[in-house]
Amino acid sequence: MLIRMATKSKTVLEESTLARQHKRKAESRQRLLAAARQLFVERGYHDTRPQDISRLAGVGHGTFYLYFSDKKACFQAFVALTQAEVDALIRVRLAACKTNEERVYGALETSMDYVQANPGVLKAAWAGHQLMAREDPQGAPTPSISDEWAAGWAKVILNGQKAGMIWQDYDPEIIGYAVLVVTSVVSYGALRKGAEREHFLTNLTKFILRALRAPKASTPS
Amino acid sequence: MLIRMATKSKTVLEESTLARQHKRKAESRQRLLAAARQLFVERGYHDTRPQDISRLAGVGHGTFYLYFSDKKACFQAFVALTQAEVDALIRVRLAACKTNEERVYGALETSMDYVQANPGVLKAAWAGHQLMAREDPQGAPTPSISDEWAAGWAKVILNGQKAGMIWQDYDPEIIGYAVLVVTSVVSYGALRKGAEREHFLTNLTKFILRALRAPKASTPS
Amino acid sequence: MLIRMATKSKTVLEESTLARQHKRKAESRQRLLAAARQLFVERGYHDTRPQDISRLAGVGHGTFYLYFSDKKACFQAFVALTQAEVDALIRVRLAACKTNEERVYGALETSMDYVQANPGVLKAAWAGHQLMAREDPQGAPTPSISDEWAAGWAKVILNGQKAGMIWQDYDPEIIGYAVLVVTSVVSYGALRKGAEREHFLTNLTKFILRALRAPKASTPS
Amino acid sequence: MLIRMATKSKTVLEESTLARQHKRKAESRQRLLAAARQLFVERGYHDTRPQDISRLAGVGHGTFYLYFSDKKACFQAFVALTQAEVDALIRVRLAACKTNEERVYGALETSMDYVQANPGVLKAAWAGHQLMAREDPQGAPTPSISDEWAAGWAKVILNGQKAGMIWQDYDPEIIGYAVLVVTSVVSYGALRKGAEREHFLTNLTKFILRALRAPKASTPS
DNA sequence: AATGAATGAGCCTTCATTCAT
DNA sequence: TATGAATGAAGGCTCATTCAT
Numbered sequence: 001m002l003i004r005m006a007t008k009s010k011t012v013l014e015e016s017t018l019a020r021q022h023k024r025k026a027e028s029r030q031r032l033l034a035a036a037r038q039l040f041v042e043r044g045y046h047d048t049r050p051q052d053i054s055r056l057a058g059v060g061h062g063t064f065y066l067y068f069s070d071k072k073a074c075f076q077a078f079v080a081l082t083q084a085e086v087d088a089l090i091r092v093r094l095a096a097c098k099t100n101e102e103r104v105y106g107a108l109e110t111s112m113d114y115v116q117a118n119p120g121v122l123k124a125a126w127a128g129h130q131l132m133a134r135e136d137p138q139g140a141p142t143p144s145i146s147d148e149w150a151a152g153w154a155k156v157i158l159n160g161q162k163a164g165m166i167w168q169d170y171d172p173e174i175i176g177y178a179v180l181v182v183t184s185v186v187s188y189g190a191l192r193k194g195a196e197r198e199h200f201l202t203n204l205t206k207f208i209l210r211a212l213r214a215p216k217a218s219t220p221s
Numbered sequence: 222m223l224i225r226m227a228t229k230s231k232t233v234l235e236e237s238t239l240a241r242q243h244k245r246k247a248e249s250r251q252r253l254l255a256a257a258r259q260l261f262v263e264r265g266y267h268d269t270r271p272q273d274i275s276r277l278a279g280v281g282h283g284t285f286y287l288y289f290s291d292k293k294a295c296f297q298a299f300v301a302l303t304q305a306e307v308d309a310l311i312r313v314r315l316a317a318c319k320t321n322e323e324r325v326y327g328a329l330e331t332s333m334d335y336v337q338a339n340p341g342v343l344k345a346a347w348a349g350h351q352l353m354a355r356e357d358p359q360g361a362p363t364p365s366i367s368d369e370w371a372a373g374w375a376k377v378i379l380n381g382q383k384a385g386m387i388w389q390d391y392d393p394e395i396i397g398y399a400v401l402v403v404t405s406v407v408s409y410g411a412l413r414k415g416a417e418r419e420h421f422l423t424n425l426t427k428f429i430l431r432a433l434r435a436p437k438a439s440t441p442s
Numbered sequence: 443m444l445i446r447m448a449t450k451s452k453t454v455l456e457e458s459t460l461a462r463q464h465k466r467k468a469e470s471r472q473r474l475l476a477a478a479r480q481l482f483v484e485r486g487y488h489d490t491r492p493q494d495i496s497r498l499a500g501v502g503h504g505t506f507y508l509y510f511s512d513k514k515a516c517f518q519a520f521v522a523l524t525q526a527e528v529d530a531l532i533r534v535r536l537a538a539c540k541t542n543e544e545r546v547y548g549a550l551e552t553s554m555d556y557v558q559a560n561p562g563v564l565k566a567a568w569a570g571h572q573l574m575a576r577e578d579p580q581g582a583p584t585p586s587i588s589d590e591w592a593a594g595w596a597k598v599i600l601n602g603q604k605a606g607m608i609w610q611d612y613d614p615e616i617i618g619y620a621v622l623v624v625t626s627v628v629s630y631g632a633l634r635k636g637a638e639r640e641h642f643l644t645n646l647t648k649f650i651l652r653a654l655r656a657p658k659a660s661t662p663s
Numbered sequence: 664m665l666i667r668m669a670t671k672s673k674t675v676l677e678e679s680t681l682a683r684q685h686k687r688k689a690e691s692r693q694r695l696l697a698a699a700r701q702l703f704v705e706r707g708y709h710d711t712r713p714q715d716i717s718r719l720a721g722v723g724h725g726t727f728y729l730y731f732s733d734k735k736a737c738f739q740a741f742v743a744l745t746q747a748e749v750d751a752l753i754r755v756r757l758a759a760c761k762t763n764e765e766r767v768y769g770a771l772e773t774s775m776d777y778v779q780a781n782p783g784v785l786k787a788a789w790a791g792h793q794l795m796a797r798e799d800p801q802g803a804p805t806p807s808i809s810d811e812w813a814a815g816w817a818k819v820i821l822n823g824q825k826a827g828m829i830w831q832d833y834d835p836e837i838i839g840y841a842v843l844v845v846t847s848v849v850s851y852g853a854l855r856k857g858a859e860r861e862h863f864l865t866n867l868t869k870f871i872l873r874a875l876r877a878p879k880a881s882t883p884s
Numbered sequence: 885a886a887t888g889a890a891t892g893a894g895c896c897t898t899c900a901t902t903c904a905t
Numbered sequence: 906t907a908t909g910a911a912t913g914a915a916g917g918c919t920c921a922t923t924c925a926t
Contacts, residue, residue: 020905025910044355046267050896060912062898071896127351134265167431174424181402203395210388211432246885270920272888281887283923292921470907486797488709491899493909502908504902513900572790576707609873616866623844645837652830653874681887683926688889713917723891725919734917891923902912 031057041120045128082125105205112186122187150180252278262341266349303346326426333407343408371401473499483562487570524567547647554628564629592619694720704783708791745788746808768868775849785850813843
């Protein structure tokens with residue numbers, strides 16, 4: 001009995017030790033990623049050193065390389081994280097939308113919310129991503145953040161066309177890309193000239209909707 | 222006699238030397254800029270070294286610093302050159318336009334022509350420009366290429382509004398930026414999927430015009 | 443009762459634990475040494491990290507330092523082990539030899555057997571040993587593997603001289619070293635050009651014996 | 664006339680400038696190689712840093728990489744230099760030899776002279792060379808110093824066999840290697856125990872000659 | 885004006901070792 | 906005893922810039 005208890009307690013101890021280590025490990029990665037995000041945003045890819053990230057994260061230099069094989073790998077993790085965050089937000093928002101108006105407005109507003117809550121993050125992720133592509137032409141052609149989103153818009157447009165809501169003569173892929181680009185204006189221009197959020201959003205939403213909407217309703221008159 | 226000859230020949234020599242030097246000086250700068258453009262486009266800002274530019278230009282390493290105080294200065298010269306080129310082309314084209322349709326289509330076509338004639342140049346100038354801005358936050362806030370163009374579109378839009386051709390509820394600055402961004406799609410997406418030039422151009426032109434054009438209902442009064 | 447049981451079981455537990463611990467301790471050291479040998483041979487001293495050794499041995503990184511104070515200490519343990527192995531084999535073989543012919547042939551064959559059974563081990567031990575010597579000039583002047591073996595040959599030669607079998611004008615130490623070096627050829631050149639073992643061995647044996655054996659003319663008197 | 668003089672003097676100036684630069688360039692390489700030799704010998708390959716070499720040579724850190732693409736490349740240059748030096752010395756010496764006795768003795772003496780004049784150099788070149796081989800298994804299989812020399816001995820032996828001076832039952836390649844290894848003893852053991860040069864040389868020469876010489880002359884008696 | 889050898893601060897990365905558990 | 910996350914000094918190398926000619 002005692003033996004079993006001892007054995008068990010030992011096991012418990014080991015487990016808790018392991019658990020604590022795992023927790024610590026996970027924490028370190030989190031802190032590194034948070035620091036990386038901050039610095040990549042503030043200084044850009046080339047002016048951020050692994051050392052800086054480590055110091056800001058409060059860990060040793062070498063620890064960085066326990067979690068990322070590379071400076072590049074760290075950046076890609078940052079990009080992936082950002083992409084996943086925005087993607088999740090938009091997905092949630094769009095799920096509740098029924099009309100294209102709502103979709104466009106929702107996507108724009110969600111992006112803008114994210115941009116305002118995380119100033120510069122989307123811009124940094126986007127800009128750095130372009131660099132990566134050039135530097136490593138034969139490396140795994142990291143699927144661009146934008147490509148997936150543009151494809152999403154293309155699908156929305158195609159559905160709109162089938163329903164007669166969107167001009168039939170559009171090429172969904174091209175226009176999908178155009179819509180994406182307009183929505184991306186929020187990540188660059190949001191805070192310029194103190195343009196107010198509402199004003200900004202309304203203008204862009206109208207712009208897109210008017211460009212898309214087929215003159216069906218207006219024809220029958 | 223000997224003196225006069227010497228004097229004269231010296232003067233002549235100096236003149237021709239100076240002339241040649243000026244010519245040579247201008248030539249060297251040209252060649253450096255041409256080399257810089259090629260390399261900045263092919264490799265991007267960070268992966269292009271002054272030494273590479275000099276070698277490609279066929280001049281000594283040190284010569285680079287006779288014409289540019291800095292690597293950064295060289296890049297800015299490249300950006301300014303590119304901007305001036307495109308600007309001139311568009312200006313010429315738009316001068317002959319009478320309707321907004323023509324203006325939009327003309328601007329898009331001119332940009333696309335430039336992009337196809339100089340693949341990657343606009344993209345490189347744009348991308349690198351963003352880097353500069355971050356790296357030197359207090360330095361002369363280099364006027365963005367895009368800002369001027371966006372302002373141009375804003376003016377076009379304002380005029381259109383006065384003439385009742387464009388929705389009155391648009392903020393010219395914001396929509397000017399949106400139009401610019403859509404036109405910039407040509408510099409990124411032009412060659413994707415072998416989309417044919419005509420197809421691409423038509424789609425984007427329609428997109429912009431439909432977004433801008435006010436319904437006839439609003440014209441009367 | 444409970445106490446006694448507890449006490450007894452505790453004692454039992456301790457004993458078995460201790461026993462197991464000892465066994466485990468010995469096992470861990472063995473496994474580390476085996477892993478170290480493999481890696482030192484495959485990659486050489488500088489390209490083998492304690493972490494690699496630990497992983498290959500299937501123990502934690504820190505465990506390495508429970509058994510070796512140092513990476514260097516681990517290497518020296520490996521060298522000592524290798525030396526001991528070969529030494530034991532040769533000692534056994536020579537014990538049964540009566541003539542110098544047998545001794546030379548036996549030593550060569552034993553070395554070659556070892557080299558073929560453990561490819562690269564002797565070479566690695568030898569090469570690494572040289573490094574150690576240079577890196578730690580004031581440290582305990584690790585007795586060279588070769589020095590002891592050379593001394594062994596010197597003794598053999600001296601005996602041969604006394605018996606009139608070996609040239610009297612040889613300096614046993616120098617020639618001992620020469621013999622050793624020739625025998626060491628097997629560890630470098632054994633597998634070159636697929637030279638057959640027999641051929642190789644015969645050549646080297648003849649070479650050494652002819653160099654050593656005194657002419658019969660000098661025997662009488 | 665004056666013009667031509669001016670032109671000419673300019674040309675002369677340019678030439679002398681180029682010449683001086685070339686000279687300076689050559690000098691830097693020389694100094695770097697000399698420093699590299701000293702440090703590789705004193706500390707071995709792994710404990711010598713490019714920085715150390717540069718500092719000892721009296722040039723900047725980066726200058727090192729103007730002359731050697733790599734630390735490894737620098738070491739290989741050192742090895743090649745050493746090999747060339749010894750090779751030239753031996754070649755000169757052997758050219759004047761008529762008998763094998765002279766050849767063996769000459770080669771040994773030359774090597775020993777070199778070793779005494781440049782203590783440790785041969786040893787360092789040899790030892791480091793072995794490391795290189797392991798570290799870069801697929802790299803250009805740098806022809807070993809020893810392989811060429813062994814081949815040289817093999818040729819000597821073959822000729823000796825044709826002339827009936829050397830045992831017919833030897834495989835020239837194997838025995839060539841054995842002879843080389845014995846001669847290499849001088850680079851390792853020369854200064855051990857203060858063995859006197861003459862004594863050492865004589866012993867090794869006898870050893871080799873007795874191993875090689877066929878008992879022709881002694882048969883007819 | 886032109887050259888190109890020289891410079892050295894600074895970057896990314898590795899790895900032998902420690903220590904909290 | 907055993908673990909493995911954490912450490913940070915040190916290494917090899919790059920490249921924007923200077924300077925003697």
